[in-house]
Amino acid sequence: MPLIHECVLTTLSPQGRPHVAPLGLIEEGSHWIAAPFRPSTTLFNLEHSPKLTASFTDDARIFAGLVTGTRSFPLTDVEGWPAPRLSCALAHAELEVVSVEEDATRPRFVCSVLRTEAHRPFMGMNRARAAVLEAAILATRLDRLTREKIDSEIAYLTIAIDKTAGEAEREAWDMVMAKIAAHLDKA
Numbered sequence: 001m002p003l004i005h006e007c008v009l010t011t012l013s014p015q016g017r018p019h020v021a022p023l024g025l026i027e028e029g030s031h032w033i034a035a036p037f038r039p040s041t042t043l044f045n046l047e048h049s050p051k052l053t054a055s056f057t058d059d060a061r062i063f064a065g066l067v068t069g070t071r072s073f074p075l076t077d078v079e080g081w082p083a084p085r086l087s088c089a090l091a092h093a094e095l096e097v098v099s100v101e102e103d104a105t106r107p108r109f110v111c112s113v114l115r116t117e118a119h120r121p122f123m124g125m126n127r128a129r130a131a132v133l134e135a136a137i138l139a140t141r142l143d144r145l146t147r148e149k150i151d152s153e154i155a156y157l158t159i160a161i162d163k164t165a166g167e168a169e170r171e172a173w174d175m176v177m178a179k180i181a182a183h184l185d186k187a
Helices: 041-048 060-067 127-139 147-164 167-186
Strands: 003-012 018-028 031-034 051-056 075-078 081-086 091-101 108-118
Touching: 003 041, 003 060, 003 081, 018 041, 018 060, 018 081, 018 108, 031 091, 060 127, 060 167, 081 091, 127 147, 127 167, 147 167
Parallel strands: 051 081
Antiparallel strands: 003 018, 003 051, 018 031, 031 108, 051 091, 075 081, 091 108
């Protein structure tokens, strides 16, 4: 399996409007690959604008917010680059699409990493942040999973939340759990 960098991508509409979305970038040699599902705004934007920015954050609330519908996180312009980064990013990478591998479900946009820049220190790993990230990914796949699978994943991830979460991680966890609960209530 390849290394995947979980990040927040900023892509640009044909009119130059930024769109932020969570996405795992696949590292393949010297290239990183964005493989958004069809249909999606990220996919549409990449088809029309080859420049994107990957923001790296340790704020679990960003991923939780993005999968629960919040898209209005503060952005900061990047000097000499069209796609802004998250203002709260620890670091960002400027990427340019160099080729596209077509696919009916998930085309692969092969990107060169043109530049990376650090903005704040990374203060280490945290199991609760990782659990929120996994729950956020789970929340994007609810229609494809059984109730038993959802329940077992949440039960396991709750252990890390209970043992290691701070206030921000608990807030993010609650956001994602509300989305999952709403889905399960409809099922």
